[in-house]
Structures are given as structure tokens and as C-alpha cells.
Amino acid sequence: xxxxxxxxxxxxxxxxxxxxxxxxxxxxxxxxxxxxxxxxxxxxxxxxxxxxxxxxxxxxxxxxxxxxxxxxxxxxxxxxxxxxxxxxxxxxxxxxxxxxxxxxxxxxxxxxxxxxxxxxxxxxxxxxxxxxxxxxxxxxxxxxxxxxxxxxxxx
Amino acid sequence: xxxxxxxxxxxxxxxxxxxxxxxxxxxxxxxxxxxxxxxxxxxxxxxxxxxxxxxxxxxxxxxxxxxxxxxxxxxxxxxxxxxxxxxxxxxxxxxxxxxxxxxxxxxxxxxxxxxxxxxxxxxxxxxxxxxxxxxxxxxxxxxxxxxxxxxxxxx
Numbered sequence: 001x002x003x004x005x006x007x008x009x010x011x012x013x014x015x016x017x018x019x020x021x022x023x024x025x026x027x028x029x030x031x032x033x034x035x036x037x038x039x040x041x042x043x044x045x046x047x048x049x050x051x052x053x054x055x056x057x058x059x060x061x062x063x064x065x066x067x068x069x070x071x072x073x074x075x076x077x078x079x080x081x082x083x084x085x086x087x088x089x090x091x092x093x094x095x096x097x098x099x100x101x102x103x104x105x106x107x108x109x110x111x112x113x114x115x116x117x118x119x120x121x122x123x124x125x126x127x128x129x130x131x132x133x134x135x136x137x138x139x140x141x142x143x144x145x146x147x148x149x150x151x152x153x154x155x
Numbered sequence: 156x157x158x159x160x161x162x163x164x165x166x167x168x169x170x171x172x173x174x175x176x177x178x179x180x181x182x183x184x185x186x187x188x189x190x191x192x193x194x195x196x197x198x199x200x201x202x203x204x205x206x207x208x209x210x211x212x213x214x215x216x217x218x219x220x221x222x223x224x225x226x227x228x229x230x231x232x233x234x235x236x237x238x239x240x241x242x243x244x245x246x247x248x249x250x251x252x253x254x255x256x257x258x259x260x261x262x263x264x265x266x267x268x269x270x271x272x273x274x275x276x277x278x279x280x281x282x283x284x285x286x287x288x289x290x291x292x293x294x295x296x297x298x299x300x301x302x303x304x305x306x307x308x309x310x
Binding site for chain 1: 161196199200219220235292
């Protein structure tokens with residue numbers, strides 16, 4: 001049976017700024033990313049996204065807007081890895097003083113891409129700010145360790 | 156490991172009309188429904204939706220717009236059942252003369268809800284025609300054979 005891994009990411013926006021986490025090297029995949037993580041069964045995708053923002057930032061978000069799916073399929077390991085992406089500008093609460101995943105930073109949206117980021121997040125970031133939804137589908141060759149197909153559909 | 160089953164549905168629209176399948180009793184879940192079916196690994200969700208419309212109707216659809224997720228979680232059987240829903244008004248080709256899943260019928264959108272339909276499709280149908288996307292999350296109690304929670308989020 002194909003292993004299906006499901007994650008969420010939710011960008012929190014306050015006016016011109018977006019909240020990012022500066023993920024340190026020791027955690028792997030270092031650089032600035034949005035809050036998010038694994039969807040726990042039996043929660044919904046939106047419930048998972050809200051919980052992850054709470055755990056990683058301290059903020060209580062609501063009114064999430066679905067922005068799209070970023071997924072890869074890996075035939076060698078028979079795995080589908082899916083990230084469901086949301087955005088919101090509705091939140092309450094204060095930022096955690098000791099955030100578990102890395103330093104929290106409000107960054108100007110237009111300047112964010114100048115920060116160090118993993119390539120997969122750098123590619124996805126602008127899609128959050130376009131109208132409609134996206135669906136990115138990557139076919140990953142785990143023998144050659146490279147993407148052999150990449151399609152972005154916009155709706 | 157939680158079993159995750161992924162399906163698509165795609166409504167094809169031509170002006171005032173939508174293409175439905177009149178699913179016969181012998182197939183189970185009889186009544187009018189939209190074309191769709193299981194997502195095959197490693198195809199993308201959109202690829203799956205396009206293939207299912209082709210197999211069940213003969214039409215070649217494109218420019219799909221994502222409308223939302225209809226899912227249920229079943230803790231007793233440790234299963235998540237997800238249907239990803241699309242709509243399009245772009246298609247080519249002719250309807251199959253011997254469609255495999257049931258008679259094909261162009262139905263006026265405003266009259267469609269008068270047709271016999273499974274309740275889960277009747278509830279979902281109007282959401283295809285609203286702006287934005289939806290996320291319906293149902294918690295299913297497989298012992299009592301009933302939904303114990305149902306949340307529809309609109310984005």
C-alpha cells in the first residue's frame with residue numbers, strides 16, 4: 001500500500017508582513033519557512049494547520065484560506081508526500097518566547113525571498129499571494145535523487 | 156498506519172448544464188452523481204480527475220478549478236477517506252455511447268437537486284457553484300453507522 005504522508009503549512013499575514021520561522025541547521029532543512037507540520041489522525045487538514053501554528057508560534061489563527069497542494073510522488077519508496085497550504089490574516093495571541101522550531105520573525109512579504117530558504121519553499125512562497133489555488137506535482141526519482149517531472153497547475 | 160483513500164470528482168459544465176451520471180442500483184449508491192473515482196499512484200489529483208472523466212464520459216477535460224475537499228475519518232477502522240472536487244467548463248470530444256458507470260445526462264444546474272441523489276452528493280453539489288473552496292470534514296462512527304461530527308469550512 002502506498003504510504004501517504006500529509007502535512008500542512010499556514011502563512012500568517014499582518015498587513016505587509018508574513019510570519020516565518022528561522023529554522024536552525026541542527027533541525028535539518030535550515031532557513032526561513034512557514035509554520036506547519038504533520039496532520040494527525042483523525043483531525044481535519046484545517047484543524048492540523050491551526051494546531052501547528054499554535055504549537056510553533058503561539059498564535060491562534062482562524063478564517064484560513066486554502067491556497068493549494070504541493071506534493072511529490074516517489075515510486076521507488078511507494079510514497080506520496082502532500083503539503084496542503086493555507087494563508088490567513090486573522091489571529092489572536094502573542095508570539096511564543098521560546099518557539100520550538102526556530103526564531104519567529106515578521107518579514108515584509110516583498111523582501112522575504114531575499115532570506116535564506118530551502119528551494120522548495122522559495123518556489124512555493126509566491127504562490128500563496130496569487131489569486132486562486134495551485135497544485136504542484138513533482139515526480140521524485142529517489143535513485144538519482146532528483147525530480148524527473150514537475151508540473152504546477154493553477155486554478 | 157492509517158489507511159488513506161483518495162478520490163476525485165469533477166463536474167463538467169456547459170452553459171446552464173452540468174454532466175451527471177445516473178448510477179444504477181446494481182452498482183451500489185444509486186442516483187445521479189458527478190464523474191470521478193480513485194486516484195491511482197503515482198498520478199496527481201488533477202491527472203486522476205481528468206482520467207476518470209475520460210473513462211466514465213468520453214470527454215477530455217482541461218482547465219480544472221479546484222473546489223474543495225469532502226472527507227471523512229473513521230477511527231474504528233483507522234481510515235481517512237478523501238474526495239478532492241473540481242469543476243470545469245472546458246472539454247472536447249463526444250459522450251461515450253456505452254458509458255461504464257451509468258447513463259450520461261446533461262442536467263440544468265438549477266434543476267439538478269430535484270433528481271434522485273445520494274445525500275452526501277446532494278449536500279456537496281451546491282458547494283461546487285459557490286465562490287472559493289470548501290472543506291467538509293465528517294467524523295464517522297462505524298459502530299453506530301452514523302456521522303457524529305460534521306464541519307464545513309468555506310475559504
